[in-house]
Amino acid sequence: MNLPIQKIRLRLVLPVFLFAVCFVLPPARSQISMSSGNYSQNFDSLANSGSPSWTDNSTLPGWYLSKSAAPNNVTNYTAGTGSSGTGAIYSFGASGSSERALGSVASGTSGDFVCGVRFTNDTAFVQTNIIVSFTGEQWRNANGAGAVTNTLAFSYQVAGGSLTNADAANSQAWTACHALDFNSPVVNPGGGGAALDGNASANRQQFTNALLAGAAVQPGQEIFFRWRDANDPGSDAGVAVDDLTISFQATNAAPPVTSPPVITMQPRNAAAGDGGFAIFSVDVTGIPAPAYQWQFNGTNLPGATGSALVLNGVTANQAGNYSVLVTNTAGATNTGAATLLVMADTFAATNGQIRILQYNVAGNGVADWSTNTAQVQAIGRELEYLNPDIITFNEIPSTNGLVQMAGWMTAFLPGYFLATNSFGDTYIQSVIASRFPITRSASHLHTASLNPFGYTNSSSQNADNFTRDLFEAQIAPSNWPLPLHVFVAHLKSGGTQDGADKRAAEASAVSNYFASVYLAGTNATHPYVLAGDLNEDAFFPDVGYASGQPIQRLTSPPAGLQMTIPINPITRADLTESIQGSLDTRFDYILPCALLFSNIAGGEVFRTDLLTSFPPNLFSNDDKTASDHLPVLMTFANPFNTSFRLLFLGVTNQTVSLKWESQNNRVFNIESSTDCIVWTPFATNLAATTANPALTFTTNFTGGPSFFRIYRAP
Secondary structure, eight states: OOOOOOOOOOOOOOOOOBOOOOOOOOOOOOSOBGGGSEEEEOOTTSOSSSOOBOOTTTSSTTEEEEESSSSOSOOBOEEEOOTTOOOEEEEESSTTOSOOEEEEEOOGGGOOEEEEEEEEOOSSSOBOOOEEEEEEEEEEOEESTTOOOOEEEEEEEEESSOOOOOOTTOOSOOEEOGGGOEEOSOEETTSOOOBOOTTSGGGEEEEEEEEOTTOOBOTTOEEEEEEEEOOOSSBOOEEEEEEEEEEOOOOOOOOOOOEEEEEEEOOOOEEEETTOEEEEEOEEEEESOOEEEEEETTEEOTTOOSSEEEEESOOGGGBEEEEEEEEETTEEEEOOOEEEEEEOOOOSOOTTOEEEEEEEOOOTTOSOOSTTSHHHHHHHHHHHHHOOSEEEEEEEETTTHHHHHHHHHHHHSTTOEEEOOOOOSSSEEEEEEESSOEEEEEEESTTOBOGGGTOOOOSSTTTTBOSSOEEEEEEOOTTOSSOEEEEEEEOOOOSSHHHHHHHHHHHHHHHHHIIIIITTSTTTTSOEEEEEEOSSOSSSOOTTSOOOOHHHHHTSGGGOBOEEEOOOTTTOOOOOBOTTSOOOBOOEEEEEBHHHHTTEEEEEEOOGGGOSSOOTTOOTTHHHHHOSBOOEEEEEOOTTOOOOOEEEEEEETTEEEEEEOOOTTOEEEEEEESSSSSOEEEEEEEEOOSSOOSEEEEEEOOSSSOEEEEEEOO
16 A cells, blocks of 8 residues: 555645844942931922922932923922912922922923932832821912812832833822822912911821832832922912821841842833834843843844833834843843734735724714715725724714614725624713624623722712623634634823723723633633723823723733734824824724734724825815724734644555644544545545644545545634
8 A cells, every 4th residue: 555645735824024223221229228227308408488499319319300391301490489389399398498398389391300319229128017107288379260180199119120210201100199199278369379378287297107008119129209389370379398208118238139130021022113113121120220231133233232122213123133131240040032023914814814903983962973974984984995894993873873884884984893782981882883794792890890800980870890890702703713802992092190090900801801801701711802092191191190901901911902003004103093183192002812912913093084085985184084093903924824733644554644733623634635636535524623732533445545634624
């Protein structure tokens, strides 16, 4: 008998992807250590007249100032009461008096002000019992029409590296502690601004022995405490900090303890548009503070020696694996590799690829959502032109939008399936449309408590609950052995600290759902993707509040979601909101699971106003007529369209045995032939399982010399 011949089909060749580099200054040493046990500052060493110069970490050792207006560094301060209303950092106090307080009047072109103090944990203990006491003082009243209570907002940050930026622009991640916010006691909306005596009991508030709950500073880490004075409406108050005391766990002044670097957060995968950007970061503990060296495919990147690696204008040559070597005098360690994919611009989908479109269509408050309106017609023209397979919609009006969505399908996407049973906020909700059958849809997390995720707000009914929902459609794409689970979310909006806190908590709730419910259940092997208007820019959040990093929470490893940064092919920018005004923010995301991430074929942010030629039914201003958001489009190759190998071939007497690679739920057939021209079915519907991912077929064959071939069923 001739030996059987196996013929193997199908090899999917994925595009290769890549990146460029960045930087970070060497850390400066903190002036204040925790090993002394207690720290106090009464600010009486500040000048009591004139406008002396200020130097960070020198005028008051360990203290730093910042303003949000450029240049951000503060070079001088003013001694006085702030009665003139001039925006500045002040040494508040009576003229000639040695009793001073440090504060500001956040008014005029200087913008917001911040003062803060920095400590390093030079002990061998994790510092958690941190006690803060201080006096908040008001030295000038807030006045004029629209005047409001001014808040001197307290927050802190813990990091493994140097913290030398008080960050008035609020571009970093700060943890707010509202119990230590000082609110100005005096507001005078009808009168002029006037000096107050900040030492009078009516104009001050004492904060005594407040435990900084949740704060933990590992050995070798730093903590920065700050007070931020925002430029509020009206003529601002003069607010200040005085008589500050901070106590830590007292230790003997022994020689510094050393510990090798330990990586607490690995860098994460990212897919960026060609010409766009990507950012990798790592969190590390260790004593002394570790040094960093980023590597690309195992080779050191010159100048890339910070805890973050920023890559701008990425090209295909930069696609690959990025890791960082972390060292100090006690040891060294490497992170795992984070993959950078550099996406091509995408339009037409080929070879079984699937195109997913995310679109916030700005339906909030729209009375007529029918296909008769200019807005809906502009949306429809974009949908017809882009021809996506799956669309995740945000802001479909609850009052009339769901009923009229069927008319959309008839007019713009005939034959598409709809899932409309999401839960919104009584005004708007989400909808999923699909070219492929939707076999199931479900709403998750609506009104779920956010208390377990650190957010509590009892000011109104359900204020501390998930506002809208996490909406899911289970879709059956053609030639996929497993369904695709498409999720859409629309996180809390609003440019306020409370909105940011709630948005972050909602992101944690979604991440927890994937980690503890979806991936723990029977759908764990199924591909999934999360899309939506997430209402915050992952890398450039609003400077008006401390970001809770909601996108980073969603792409944390337990959720399995991966960061993608599609860009517009003309501007090479990732911005999606607001095309109707100042396009300066990225709010709209498509975050795939690892299986889909490795099969990204392309992506883009779509704009009609930049196209140079138009089909008959697409207009230049359609993007601005349609919505304040731009549609985001991504294309994925079929993740199951993979090659396989023959692992074993054996013939013993009349017994033929074949073994080959497979995937869960994939079906294979075997055909036989005597001449390799005419093939007939020999065995069909051979399915792999999770327990048996490699298929084995054995049969007793009594015919003459034959050939066999294995092929994967569609």
